[in-house]
Amino acid sequence: MTIDPRLSADAPASPLPENGLFLADVWDGLGARRKSLPAKYFYDAAGSALFEKITVLPEYYPTRTELRILDERGPEIAARLPEGAALVEFGSGSTVKLRRLLRHLPGLSAYVPVDVSGEFLAEQARVLRADFPDLPVEPVAADFTRPFALPPSLSGRPLAGFFPGSTIGNFEPAEAARLLDVFGRILGEGATLILGVDLVKDRDVLEAAYDDAAGVTAAFNLNLLHRINRELGGDIDPASFAHRALFNEAESRIEMHLVSRVAQTVRVAGRAFPFAEGESIHTENSCKYTIESFRALAARAGWSALDAWTDTDGLFSVHALRRAG
Structure with a gap:
């Protein structure tokens, strides 16, 4: 079951036990000085379906390349x-x-x-x-x-x-x-x-693999916000965030972020989290x-x-x- 999204944003909701860890991680992540969310929450039914689409995109080389190595x-x-x-x-x-x-x-x-x-x-x-x-x-x-x-x-x-x-x-x-x-x-x-x-x-190859032209990876990243709304009674407008993927050369990793397009305040289960314009939620790393x-x-x-x-x-x-x- 999910939290009823009609609950007042000003009154703390009471999530069911199965959502307790999810809520705690979201509250901790959005309340941190550098906002982040655990990548494991990408994979609800919608996220898993989107990831399957990612694996066959022309820009996304890992799956087909690994399969070729296993074959050859x-x-x-x-x-x-x-x-x-x-x-x-x-x-x-x-x-x-x-x-x-x-x-x-x-x-x-x-x-x-x-x-x-x-x-x-x-x-x-x-x-x-x-x-x-x-x-x-x-x-x-x-x-x-x-x-x-x-x-x-x-x-x-x-x-x-x-x-x-x-x-x-x-x-x-x-x-x-x-x-x-x-x-x-x-x-x-x-x-x-x-x-x-x-x-x-090459940076261009890496970043394209995580920011495809069709926007599937962007939808995958933004689905995390949809999931928070569905399961935790969030009031986040996913359209107010933009997907961003970049290669952090110093850390040798691709980073995925959700960047706030505007200054705004979002609420999750009655708790408010302010965002400055351009502030991001760090959602995933992929080390190379x-x-x-x-x-x-x-x-x-x-x-x-x-x-x-x-x-x-x-x-x-x-x-x-x-x-x-």
């Missing part, structure tokens, strides 16, 4: 996984990229998709079992950014992790190192990890690495480099790492 270098990537391994995919989502790898892994002993949505996982597992009847599929509903228990049936099997899609770039480097350490603690000593990492490249800088980050988290594969244009990379034993 799949046998080499699969060879880095031990025979009889169980593959744990963190934040599994759809199985498009997994399927590119599965064709090269006939000896895989189990697949463990991990996602916060148990209902979504169950459906993905059902479809995958139908297509790969000989592959045991054991979904785990969990937050992959925190330690969780793997199914007991995996005991004694060699373990490998799969983290495609350059999601690692959405974490600041220190956070990314902590996440890689979490993966290592879940998978254990000697485990292998295959993951996608976006690379540093070189092969060497990512390997250095992984080493700090207890992983050693095995291999890295890139496309011919050097846009994207897929890494194989080994957990220290």
Whole structure:
């Protein structure tokens, strides 16, 4: 359920418990000196549908480039996984990229998709079992950014992790190192990890990928404001904010912002937040690495480099790492 938007903006609303963390994060983020909102809130049903559209845009190279690497270098990537391994995919989502790898892994002993949505996982597992009847599929509903228990049936099997899609770039480097350490603690000593990492490249290419001509990424960013209005009783006019994407060279990251077009005050569940004209809400980072800088980050988290594969244009990379034993 959502908060009734007809509630008086001057009287504090009482959000239902499932919206409590969302509201707390919005209040904290909009109340900060430098306003920001967690990128995880992009992905309601509307946001997820918009992101799927983003992945096929001509400007958005990461998805198609990673798929091409998995297709062209799949046998080499699969060879880095031990025979009889169980593959744990963190934040599994759809199985498009997994399927590119599965064709090269006939000896895989189990697949463990991990996602916060148990209902979504169950459906993905059902479809995958139908297509790969000989592959045991054991979904785990969990937050992959925190330690969780793997199914007991995996005991004694060699373990490998799969983290495609350059999601690692959405974490600041220190956070990314902590996440890689979490993966290592879940998978254990000697485990292998295959993951996608976006690379540093020309500013124009990077910024176009996050600010497409059709305006789909802008709609994706602005949907966050629509979601706040729907679920938290906000009175924000999304048309009074503009999408902005820029490459912060010093931090080696793309930043997405929502920039206030005018001086205004918005309210969320009865709390007011003033904006100056031109003031922004920082909504997402996407860190970009070189092969060497990512390997250095992984080493700090207890992983050693095995291999890295890139496309011919050097846009994207897929890494194989080994957990220290």
